[in-house]
Amino acid sequence: MLIVPERLIADLVTAEAAYEAVEAVFAAMARGDARNFPVVREALGHADALYGFKSGFDRAGLALGLKSGGYWPGNMAKGLTNHQSTVVLFDPDTGQPSALVGGNLLTALRTAAASAVAIKRLARKDAKVLGMIGAGHQATFQLRAAAKAHPFERMVGWNLHPEMLPKLAAVADEIGLPFEAVTLVQLGQQADVIITITSSFAPILKRAQVRPGTHLSCMGTDTVGKQEVESGLVAAAKLFTDEVAQSITLGECQHAITEDLINEAVITPIGAVINGDHQGRSSDDEITLFDGTGVGLQDLVVAAMAVERAKAAGVALEFEI
Known part of the structure; x- marks a missing residue:
């Protein structure tokens, strides 16, 4: 299993790359080639936090997995980002976990990319x-x-x-x-x-x-x-x-x-x-x-991109579970 830590994401995934990945997966969704699964999103009743899971499968790009995380409004006072996320990817052929990817910057990039796609197409x-x-x-x-x-x-x-x-x-x-x-x-x-x-x-x-x-x-x-x-x-x-x-x-x-x-x-x-x-x-x-x-598919495709680029650059960490 590979790990791509949060500290590496900025060097691996650009805003332009996120835009291309998000636009492609939106197109795949509309064609029926990618599917999101039902979202779990709950208030924890602790730290005023919202927490949940988003998951799906992009059959076109073979990205399968989930993003786990949420919103902790008190984090900024602790020097942390309020939104906290981690993406877990699985091998779609075997179901084995294949990668664990820091999801904070990826979430920001994929959210901004979705808005940009809409602006380019609709403004x-x-x-x-x-x-x-x-x-x-x-x-x-x-x-x-x-x-x-x-x-x-x-x-x-x-x-x-x-x-x-x-x-x-x-x-x-x-x-x-x-x-x-x-x-x-x-x-x-x-x-x-x-x-x-x-x-x-x-x-x-x-x-x-x-x-x-x-x-x-x-x-x-x-x-x-x-x-x-x-x-x-x-x-x-x-x-x-x-x-x-x-x-x-x-x-x-x-x-x-x-x-x-x-x-x-x-x-x-x-x-x-x-x-x-x-x-x-x-x-x-x-x-x-x-x-x-x-949607979860946004997270999965940008995380999969990060993993491939980390592998190519030789910076992905590997371990067994």
Whole structure:
């Protein structure tokens, strides 16, 4: 069995490589060549933590396994990342464990890659302003990936705790995007693309704040009860997701489903757009929304990539169990 520790991931998997892997597995899912298994996601009742498992099998790429981990909100005070994850891969021919891979950076990369895939496929071609709601650890990855996916000219940002915004502004400056901290109303008035990346359990962005033609990548809602945008905004948008089953149960669409504002038939897997089976955006006036729930297959394909690159570089650790 091989181990690829967290400290090696940054040298093995780039944002560009993660994008390619995630786009490919979304396409495989839409073709029926890859399948996610039901998610386990629970509050521990300890350390205010959420913990769970995501798993699946990519028959096209032969990636089988699971990611175990969750969210510990007190970790930052301990000098640790709030999100903690580990990926376990198995040989699909024998069922034997084949690799143990540090999953923290991989989770950030694959989440940002999913949002970037949606932006590239669904945002208006003339979109100029990127809006970001959230300024935590994941927001900087979202910013970098979005800037690679589309040629934005500037960005605006809002966070519940505005003292966190300078970190986001520094990354924007690094990649050459003028940054401005704004109110939510101003963000909706100015942004052509909006990424929401928070851990909110109450809607932050309202329908009245979003202009026609806006694309939203809603990336923070991955648990029952979480919500970043109001249900009326979801109902007003043309809806896309990584996986419909997760979208309606634990993603941003769960609330609009519960309130009978939409049904699952109006939600399209982004893989169908990638494969050319769905046109995606059909007009410049449509609001498009990508519900990025985060599927296990994303984790497996980027982890498998890390393992192959670690083997090629001779840096993977080997042990018997």
